[in-house]
Structure formats: structure tokens, C-alpha cells
Amino acid sequence: MSGSVLEIKDLHVEIEGNEILKGVNLTIKGGEFHAIMGPNGTGKSTLASAIMGHPKYEVTQGSILMDGEDVLEMEVDERAKAGLFLAMQYPSEISGVTTSDFLRSSINAHREEGDEIPLMKFIKEMDAAMDYLEMDKNMAQRYLNEGFSGGEKKRNEILQLMLLQPAIGILDEIDSGLDIDALKVVSKGINKLRSESFGCLIITHYQRLLNYITPDYVHVMMQGRVVKSGGPELVERLESEGYDWIKQELGIEDVTVGK
Amino acid sequence: MAIETKETYGKEYIETFSQQKSEPNWMRKFRLEAFDRSESLAMPKPDKTNITKWNFTNFKHQSEAEESAIESLDQLPSDIKVFVDTEKEDQNFVLLRNQVAVYETLDPTLVEQGVIFTDIFTALEKYPELVQRYYMKEAVAIDEHKMTALHAALVNGGVFVYVPKNVVIDKPLQAIFWQEDQELALFNHVILVAEENSSVTYVENYLSQNNEQETVANIVAEVIAHDNASISFGSVDHFARGTTVYMNRRGVAYRDATIEWALGQMNDGNTVSENVTHLIGDHSVSYAKAVSVGRGDQTQNFTAKIVNHGKHSNGIILQHGVMKDSSSAIFNGIGKIEHGGTKANAEQESRVLMLSKNARGDANPILLIDEDDVTAGHAASVGRVDPVQLYYLMSRGISQKEAERLIIHGFLAPVVNEIPITAVQEQLTQVIEGKVN
Numbered sequence: 281m282s283g284s285v286l287e288i289k290d291l292h293v294e295i296e297g298n299e300i301l302k303g304v305n306l307t308i309k310g311g312e313f314h315a316i317m318g319p320n321g322t323g324k325s326t327l328a329s330a331i332m333g334h335p336k337y338e339v340t341q342g343s344i345l346m347d348g349e350d351v352l353e354m355e356v357d358e359r360a361k362a363g364l365f366l367a368m369q370y371p372s373e374i375s376g377v378t379t380s381d382f383l384r385s386s387i388n389a390h391r392e393e394g395d396e397i398p399l400m401k402f403i404k405e406m407d408a409a410m411d412y413l414e415m416d417k418n419m420a421q422r423y424l425n426e427g428f429s430g431g432e433k434k435r436n437e438i439l440q441l442m443l444l445q446p447a448i449g450i451l452d453e454i455d456s457g458l459d460i461d462a463l464k465v466v467s468k469g470i471n472k473l474r475s476e477s478f479g480c481l482i483i484t485h486y487q488r489l490l491n492y493i494t495p496d497y498v499h500v501m502m503q504g505r506v507v508k509s510g511g512p513e514l515v516e517r518l519e520s521e522g523y524d525w526i527k528q529e530l531g532i533e534d535v536t537v538g539k
Numbered sequence: 540m541a542i543e544t545k546e547t548y549g550k551e552y553i554e555t556f557s558q559q560k561s562e563p564n565w566m567r568k569f570r571l572e573a574f575d576r577s578e579s580l581a582m583p584k585p586d587k588t589n590i591t592k593w594n595f596t597n598f599k600h601q602s603e604a605e606e607s608a609i610e611s612l613d614q615l616p617s618d619i620k621v622f623v624d625t626e627k628e629d630q631n632f633v634l635l636r637n638q639v640a641v642y643e644t645l646d647p648t649l650v651e652q653g654v655i656f657t658d659i660f661t662a663l664e665k666y667p668e669l670v671q672r673y674y675m676k677e678a679v680a681i682d683e684h685k686m687t688a689l690h691a692a693l694v695n696g697g698v699f700v701y702v703p704k705n706v707v708i709d710k711p712l713q714a715i716f717w718q719e720d721q722e723l724a725l726f727n728h729v730i731l732v733a734e735e736n737s738s739v740t741y742v743e744n745y746l747s748q749n750n751e752q753e754t755v756a757n758i759v760a761e762v763i764a765h766d767n768a769s770i771s772f773g774s775v776d777h778f779a780r781g782t783t784v785y786m787n788r789r790g791v792a793y794r795d796a797t798i799e800w801a802l803g804q805m806n807d808g809n810t811v812s813e814n815v816t817h818l819i820g821d822h823s824v825s826y827a828k829a830v831s832v833g834r835g836d837q838t839q840n841f842t843a844k845i846v847n848h849g850k851h852s853n854g855i856i857l858q859h860g861v862m863k864d865s866s867s868a869i870f871n872g873i874g875k876i877e878h879g880g881t882k883a884n885a886e887q888e889s890r891v892l893m894l895s896k897n898a899r900g901d902a903n904p905i906l907l908i909d910e911d912d913v914t915a916g917h918a919a920s921v922g923r924v925d926p927v928q929l930y931y932l933m934s935r936g937i938s939q940k941e942a943e944r945l946i947i948h949g950f951l952a953p954v955v956n957e958i959p960i961t962a963v964q965e966q967l968t969q970v971i972e973g974k975v976n
Contacts, residue, residue: 335927336927355939360934376950376952
């Protein structure tokens with residue numbers, strides 16, 4: 281099976297009247313790993329949230345297509361069913377709903393009514409993925425993200441990614457707040473998904489995640505646009521030289537937007 | 540049709556009714572005195588809810604239906620049977636159908652230990668002195684207002700639970716009050732007494748289907764925990780739309796005693812429900828947990844109140860309500876620490892989740908403290924389903940409806956999970972499901 285294609289064209293996004301994205305163009309295909317880098321406040325997370333349909337972000341111009349279908353016309357759950365997945369930087373805490381119940385509802389949402397995943401099969405799959413991510417099994421019975429440490433929340437996002445196996449995964453600063461051991465485990469989970477049918481967009485402002493997950497393409501965002509694209513060699517240059525050379529090249533003084 | 544109270548249910552009626560039930564003389568006198576008092580007493584005035592136009596008079600006091608005993612629980616209709624763990628044998632169970640006891644069973648070893656679990660009329664007949672000792676004495680008084688007086692005058696059902704000293708009951712006791720007759724009023728009286736060092740779990744269910752026919756439920760539960768006793772009291776109230784409900788559940792805890800409440804307040808009609816616990820003894824404890832769902836155009840008023848009298852007494856209130864359609868509800872949370880209750884603790888949390896624009900919910904936290912050396916706290920909130928939570932759940936493919944359902948169940952889970960009988964817990968979940976969808 282060949283993968284899906286996510287196309288982002290001239291995307292403009294506002295939050296509370298402030299324009300954050302000012303014309304983003306990006307195409308991600310199955311089998312490709314893309315990294316978006318850039319300093320804080322340049323619109324990276326806004327891009328992720330706008331693709332998934334966060335209620336606070338308003339798309340004012342441009343389009344997002346998933347295999348040619350208009351994503352902006354879809355409700356959030358329809359976007360997920362079309363194959364999109366966002367591992368969030370700040371996942372919500374949902375009191376009273378166990379992680380296990382939530383995972384099962386999520387898996388069943390992708391299946392036809394009457395074809396729900398058998399309980400034993402679900403538990404087996406969940407246990408296997410939790411083992412792979414070196415997670416405490418008790419977490420399944422705890423309320424969703426409630427009282428989870430930063431690291432537990434990130435692992436829980438990757439757990440969902442592994443169980444739902446989307447066509448396109450977007451990882452929004454999945455490395456922030458992780459110690460090196462946790463980072464390795466999370467990377468292992470993401471790398472396991474690498475295949476022709478899985479495309480991935482990795483948002484980070486640290487290079488270190490990309491030591492464990494090698495991207496095929498690297499993009500740099502500043503001022504709400506993709507200002508530079510290249511291959512993995514771009515990561516190395518950013519690691520050694522930082523962002524200043526790009527700013528100089530483009531004549532940018534303040535990289536941020538919407539302030 | 541049912542008939543106005545005054546004309547039909549006067550002193551003459553009460554006297555005859557009491558005789559038919561072969562009640563002891565004290566009970567007959569008690570009823571008549573209560574009736575006299577009811578005529579001059581005013582109606583209760585629940586905070587911020589006007590009940591003056593509610594139906595408290597249109598009802599029928601007895602059902603014409605002849606109730607015959609039920610041989611086994613398998614004979615129960617399915618909507619009652621779901622509340623019972625019928626697979627488990629040796630259950631402790633009382634079923635009142637139209638206020639007539641049709642099924643009673645109690646583990647013989649408990650009977651040997653002196654445990655009493657029977658309907659109120661049988662208790663009055665067999666243990667008149669014991670009933671008299673507790674009947675509207677320590678917890679609820681007949682003259683609090685018109686409703687308590689009318690209750691005392693017209694009691695037509697209930698159960699009596701008595702747990703002797705040092706008896707620890709592992710299996711829960713369950714009572715089901717099934718108002719099958721659509722016009723029948725439930726003047727139900729529950730007494731639960733746990734003697735020193737005893738322990739008991741009791742769960743009750745109220746059920747009716749009268750969506751159109753009007754009637755009244757005027758219910759008093761008196762729960763007494765003697766020194767070092769422990770009582771866990773669970774309920775699912777599910778009267779239909781036609782029943783106006785006045786519910787008064789009151790606890791009294793003596794030294795080192797604990798009373799835990801887990802109340803599922805799921806009535807569909809107008810309801811005033813108050814749950815008050817007096818922590819009389821030093822080191823006594825009460826956890827009062829309640830959930831409710833309002834729907835349609837019903838109006839409800841809930842009070843959860845704990846009064847700390849004893850030193851080091853600890854009262855914790857948690858009430859969560861979900862409001863939809865054009866229903867409205869007031870959630871009063873009252874923590875009161877009396878003078879002398881040093882080192883007492885009064886905590887409360889009231890949360891209301893609004894599901895529609897037309898629904899109204901009001902959390903009303905009150906702390907009344909008459910002692911210096913105490914701790915107290917309150918938290919209250921009224922809000923809508925968080926759109927970011929919905930977004931998170933939906934981003935995994937879950938539909939908005941299912942996401943809302945998960946959030947609502949999660950919101951009510953802290954109380955639902957406390958219900959002691961699995962079958963009842965599952966039924967409460969079903970009832971909630973039915974009410975929120």
C-alpha cells in the first residue's frame with residue numbers, strides 16, 4: 281500500500297485576530313519524515329494545531345488537502361479518520377476517563393460499528409505497545425493524563441500513535457521535557473512506524489531529537505513561513521551554527537510572529 | 540384521579556390506616572399528632588428555589604392493586620431485575636412494590652447475630668420498642684416544617700435496618716422501592732441503626748414510570764452510627780417526571796463513627812433533596828458524595844450539609860451535577876462547624892457541568908464556622924464542556940457525541956464508582972446514559 285499525501289498550500293492562520301501563519305507551503309507523503317525546526321514563537325505549533333483543527337485557530341486563507349480531500353471542511357474526528365494524528369505538546373487531562381477506556385474508544389472510532397476490537401485483542405495490543413515504550417502498566421487504569429508527569433504524557437501520546445497507526449503523524453515538540461532515556465524510548469516508538477504507508481512531520485526546536493530520528497527533509501520556520509528547506513545535512517549546520525546565518529541570509533531581525 | 544390531601548387523608552383516614560396496619564398505639568398517636576402539627580407548619584423554603592407551585596397535594600395514598608409475594612427474584616420484571624445481582628445467592632434484599640413488602644431475604648447467619656432488615660410495618664409489629672427508640676428522634680423531627688409533619692402522619696412504607704453491637708456485615712443490604720402504581724405516593728421511612736463497633740453497607744433504589752400521572756414522594760431516611768460504627772449508604776433515585784420529590788436523608792455519627800453517602804440523584808421530576816449529617820462525636824467522619832443529572836424542564840434543589848459538633852470531626856462534601864435542556868438546579872454545599880468542634884475539618888466541592896444554553900445550574904458554597912482552631916475549604920464551579928478537551932478526544936477519531944459522553948461520565952465517575960453494589964453501579968451508569976443522551 282502506498283501512503284497518503286498531505287498538502288498544505290499558502291496557509292494563513294489567526295489566533296484571536298493575530299495572524300500567526302503567513303503562507304505555509306508543505307507536502308508530506310507516505311514514507312517521508314519531515315522535520316520542522318525554528319526558534320520559539322515562529323508558528324511551528326500553530327501549524328500542527330491548524331492541521332488538526334484546534335478550536336482556537338482560524339484558517340483565513342489557503343488549503344489543506346489529505347489525498348485530495350479538503351481537510352478544512354472536516355470536523356476534528358473526521359480528520360483523524362482520514363488518517364491524521366497529532367501528538368500534542370499539551371495533551372488535555374480528562375478526569376474520570378481511564379486511559380485504557382479512551383484508547384479503546386479511539387481504536388473503535390476507526391472501526392465500523394459492530395466490528396469493535398475484541399477486548400482481549402485490545403489488551404494484548406495495548407500491553408505490547410506499553411512494553412515497547414517501557415511504560416508502567418498501571419497507567420492504563422489511571423485517568424487520562426491526570427497527574428501524569430511530562431514524560432508520561434509524551435509516552436502516552438506515542439502509545440496512541442502506535443495503536444492508531446495513522447497515515448500521517450504530526451509530533452508537536454514531543455521531545456520537550458524528556459530526559460535522554462525517555463527521548464530514546466519515544467524515538468524508538470516513532471521509528472518502529474517507519475514504512476511506505478506512514479508519513480511524519482516532526483516539530484522541534486532542539487536538534488537532539490533528530491539524532492535519534494533521521495528526517496528525510498528539514499524545514500526551518502520563521503515569521504510564520506517556511507524560510508528554508510533541505511535534507512538532513514541542514515540539521516547539522518543548524519546544530520553547529522544556530523539560526524543566525526539564515527536570519528542574515530534573509531535579512532530577518534525578529535524571527536517571531538504575532539507579538 | 541387522585542384526590543386532594545385535606546379532604547381524603549385527614550385524621551379519620553389516618554386512624555383507619557394505622558389500624559389496618561395493626562400499628563402500636565404510640566405510632567397511631569404519633570401520626571395523629573404529626574397531622575395536627577402539619578396544619579399549622581409552613582412549607583420548607585429551599586434556598587433560591589420556589590416550590591410553591593409544585594404538586595404536593597395531588598396523590599393517592601394506597602394502591603388498590605393486590606400485591607402478592609414474589610417467590611424468587613427471577614420473577615421480577617426486567618427493569619427491576621437489572622438492579623439486582625440475581626446470580627449471587629444469599630442476598631440481603633427487601634423489595635417493596637407499591638409500598639407492600641413482596642420479597643424479603645436476609646442471610647440466616649445475620650439473623651442469628653440479631654441483624655434486622657425488614658419493611659417498616661413488620662418492624663413496627665415485631666420490634667415496636669426498638670423502632671420507637673429511633674423513629675424521628677435523633678435525626679429528623681416531625682415539626683421541622685410541613686413536609687416532615689405530613690411525612691410522619693402519612694408514612695406508608697419503608698425499611699428498618701438494625702445492626703447489633705460488634706456485628707460486621709460484609710455483603711451489602713439492598714432495598715428497592717418500586718412505585719408501580721402510577722399515582723401512588725411514597726411516604727417512605729428508612730431507619731438504619733448501626734450499634735457500637737458495627738459495620739454495614741446499604742443501597743436503596745427508587746423507581747417509577749409515571750411520566751404523565753402526578754404524584755408525590757415524601758421520603759425520610761434516618762441513619763444513626765453509634766460509637767465506632769461504620770455505615771456506607773448508597774442510592775439511585777429514579778422517580779419519573781410526574782413525581783414531585785421531597786427527599787430528606789439525615790445522618791448522625793457518634794464518637795469515631797463514619798457515615799459515607801454515595802447518592803445518585805436521577806429523578807426526572809421536580810425535586811428537593813437534602814442530605815445532612817451531624818458529626819456529634821469526637822473523631823467522627825462523613826463523606827457525602829452525590830451526583831445528579833437535570834433534563835427536560837425539571838427544577839431541582841440539592842443540599843449537602845455536614846455539621847461538625849465533635850472535636851477532630853471530619854466532613855467532606857463532593858457534589859457533581861450535569862444540567863441539560865432547560866432544567867435548572869441549585870447545589871447548596873454547607874459546612875458548619877459548631878462551637879467546641881476544635882480541630883474539626885470541613886471540606887466541600889461542588890461542580891456543575893452545563894450542556895445547554897437554556898439549562899441553569901448554581902453552586903452555592905457556604906461555610907459557617909463558630910470555632911477558631913479548625914480547617915475548612917471549599918471549591919465550586921459552573922462551566923461548560925471544555926472545547927479543548929473535546930478537541931483532544933476528537934483528534935483521535937472519537938465523535939463529538941461520544942467525546943461528550945466520555946467527559947460527562949468522567950465528570951460523574953468520582954461518585955458513581957463509590958456505589959457499593961456492582962449491579963446498582965452499572966444501573967446508575969445506564970440511567971445517566973439515558974438521561975444525558
